[in-house]
Amino acid sequence: MEPNKELVEKAKSGDEEAFSLLFEQYKDRIYSLCLRMTGNREDAGDMCQETFIKAFKSIEKFRSHSSFSTWIYRIAINHTKDFIRSKARKRGSPVHALSESRLLIDEANISPQEHALKTERVKIVQQALLELPENMRTPLILFEIENLEYREISRILRLPVGTVKSRIFRAKIALGEILEPLREHLE
Amino acid sequence: MNCRKARRLLVDFEKKKLKGKTEDDLLLHIKDCQRCMSLCRKLETSSLALSEVTSEKIPEGTAANILEAIQERKGNETREKHKRPFLSLKNLTTAGAVAILVAVAIVAGISLMEKPAEKASFSTQEEKSTKQGKVPSKYAEEEAPRSHDFVSTPGSTEKIFEPLVKITDNNYNKDTLREFFDKSALRKEIAKRFTVASAITLRANFEQEIIDKFLDIQSEGNPKDIASQAALTQVIMSYLISGEPVQLPVYLEYAKFNGENAVIIGLAGPRFGSKSNRLKRFDVWVLAPQRFLTNRDSSIMFFLQFIEK
Numbered sequence: 001m002e003p004n005k006e007l008v009e010k011a012k013s014g015d016e017e018a019f020s021l022l023f024e025q026y027k028d029r030i031y032s033l034c035l036r037m038t039g040n041r042e043d044a045g046d047m048c049q050e051t052f053i054k055a056f057k058s059i060e061k062f063r064s065h066s067s068f069s070t071w072i073y074r075i076a077i078n079h080t081k082d083f084i085r086s087k088a089r090k091r092g093s094p095v096h097a098l099s100e101s102r103l104l105i106d107e108a109n110i111s112p113q114e115h116a117l118k119t120e121r122v123k124i125v126q127q128a129l130l131e132l133p134e135n136m137r138t139p140l141i142l143f144e145i146e147n148l149e150y151r152e153i154s155r156i157l158r159l160p161v162g163t164v165k166s167r168i169f170r171a172k173i174a175l176g177e178i179l180e181p182l183r184e185h186l187e
Numbered sequence: 188m189n190c191r192k193a194r195r196l197l198v199d200f201e202k203k204k205l206k207g208k209t210e211d212d213l214l215l216h217i218k219d220c221q222r223c224m225s226l227c228r229k230l231e232t233s234s235l236a237l238s239e240v241t242s243e244k245i246p247e248g249t250a251a252n253i254l255e256a257i258q259e260r261k262g263n264e265t266r267e268k269h270k271r272p273f274l275s276l277k278n279l280t281t282a283g284a285v286a287i288l289v290a291v292a293i294v295a296g297i298s299l300m301e302k303p304a305e306k307a308s309f310s311t312q313e314e315k316s317t318k319q320g321k322v323p324s325k326y327a328e329e330e331a332p333r334s335h336d337f338v339s340t341p342g343s344t345e346k347i348f349e350p351l352v353k354i355t356d357n358n359y360n361k362d363t364l365r366e367f368f369d370k371s372a373l374r375k376e377i378a379k380r381f382t383v384a385s386a387i388t389l390r391a392n393f394e395q396e397i398i399d400k401f402l403d404i405q406s407e408g409n410p411k412d413i414a415s416q417a418a419l420t421q422v423i424m425s426y427l428i429s430g431e432p433v434q435l436p437v438y439l440e441y442a443k444f445n446g447e448n449a450v451i452i453g454l455a456g457p458r459f460g461s462k463s464n465r466l467k468r469f470d471v472w473v474l475a476p477q478r479f480l481t482n483r484d485s486s487i488m489f490f491l492q493f494i495e496k
Contacts, residue, residue: 016258016261019257020254023250023253023254023257027245027250027253028242028243028244028245029242031243031244031245031249031250032242032243032244032245035243036240041246045245045246045249045252045253048245048249048253049249049252049253049256052253052257053253053256053257053260056257056260056261057260118239121236121239122239122240124236125236125237125239125240126240128236129240135395140237144234144237145237145240145241145242146242147242160349160396162403163396163399163400165195165198166195166399166402166403167399168198169194169195169197169198170402171233172198172229172230172233172234173226173229173230173233175232175233175236175237176228176229176230176231176232176233177229179232179233179236180228180229180232183232183235
């Protein structure tokens with residue numbers, strides 16, 4: 001859902017309320033994207049904050065030749081990619097999923113037993129996602145979890161649609177290979 | 188339907204986005220093709236897994252903290268503005284610097300007017316940025332669109348430029364290869380579109396694009412062999428461009444050269460000793476991939492260089 005242009009224009013001219021409304025519209029999507037990219041709630045919160053601060057600082061420079069959502073997704077992805085790289089450098093290895101017991105699941109309306117099983121499954125999948133190279137993981141998350149169209153992903157990542165499609169295909173195959181031995185736990 | 192086409196459709200098929208004849212043809216192919224059937228299963232596994240992971244809402248506390256941080260920043264900016272007296276030393280210094288810049292700009296303007304008009308008209312946005320010493324930002328929407336963007340924006344009529352990747356049965360020799368590149372519009376297109384700055388900015392992207400495309404067009408064969416061939420291609424490309432940071436890989440063809448398997452790589456770069464920052468030099472390397480790992484020098488079969496005027 002694209003915010004109306006009037007709202008973006010108001011935010012560009014310094015209207016704080018308009019920016020707060022934009023924040024309300026995008027906060028969940030940006031947080032969710034950062035969460036899937038980092039696999040960690042705390043880091044996702046930080047990345048989300050940096051994204052909106054960056055957007056707030058530079059919204060007056062935003063030109064409407066692309067959509068606001070493309071613009072803000074791109075800021076979030078660039079910040080998160082930089083963060084993942086610097087974290088990997090510090091640790092000397094790629095960032096891996098956390099062992100948070102309450103990792104990334106919707107807890108509403110499920111029994112404790114179901115909850116435990118689902119927690120385990122989500123943890124496995126998130127771990128597998130983080131094993132994918134970043135250039136495959138990001139298009140996959142945008143396509144499968146954020147449900148964006150190929151065309152929008154291509155604009156966000158500045159890649160041809162064909163490349164986006166092939167990266168999603170390869171990411172899914174790689175993920176399938178990683179998770180094939182665990183398929184019965186997922187069914 | 189062949190495997191290559193089938194694989195391009197598998198993700199959409201698995202998402203139930205295909206209809207009619209395309210879906211029927213794909214189903215027929217999958218039924219008879221073990222390899223595509225196994226890919227289908229992997230796609231299914233990953234979709235099953237990803238269905239566990241859903242989009243998640245931001246915790247209320249985190250959202251409130253972010254809003255607070257934004258407001259705090261806004262408050263700081265406002266306080267900063269009010270704090271500064273108009274005739275502070277900082278303001279005076281800034282005013283002085285601006286005056287000097289204006290004077291420099293006037294002098295530069297006068298000297299530009301003395302130069303031939305057509306030279307100025309060829310200067311693209313990117314060249315101007317480079318001349319001004321600007322570094323391309325990754326938050327690209329904050330800037331004017333660049334002439335070489337991979338993806339055209341809606342309504343744009345500009346052609347997209349992508350590196351060319353082919354696997355062919357061509358059997359070149361020195362003359363036919365020279366003739367091929369002599370006639371190719373690719374060189375002129377690159378010289379027209381790209382500058383040294385774009386070579387530096389886009390090099391990693393083009394390298395990745397070439398490998399992606401190479402993998403895309405490899406539909407048959409053992410996945411491990413394909414992956415190792417892609418890795419070897421990447422190593423060969425890196426070897427060729429490592430000595431020169433401003434070379435842009437734009438062409439890759441697996442073919443034959445004098446009957447032997449060869450990889451042909453086209454690299455665009457600036458002309459040596461020229462003042463122009465356009466990529467007017469086009470190098471063509473022909474290498475024998477099977478010899479590359481044992482002896483890099485002996486793997487070079489042929490080399491060509493073209494210079495655009």
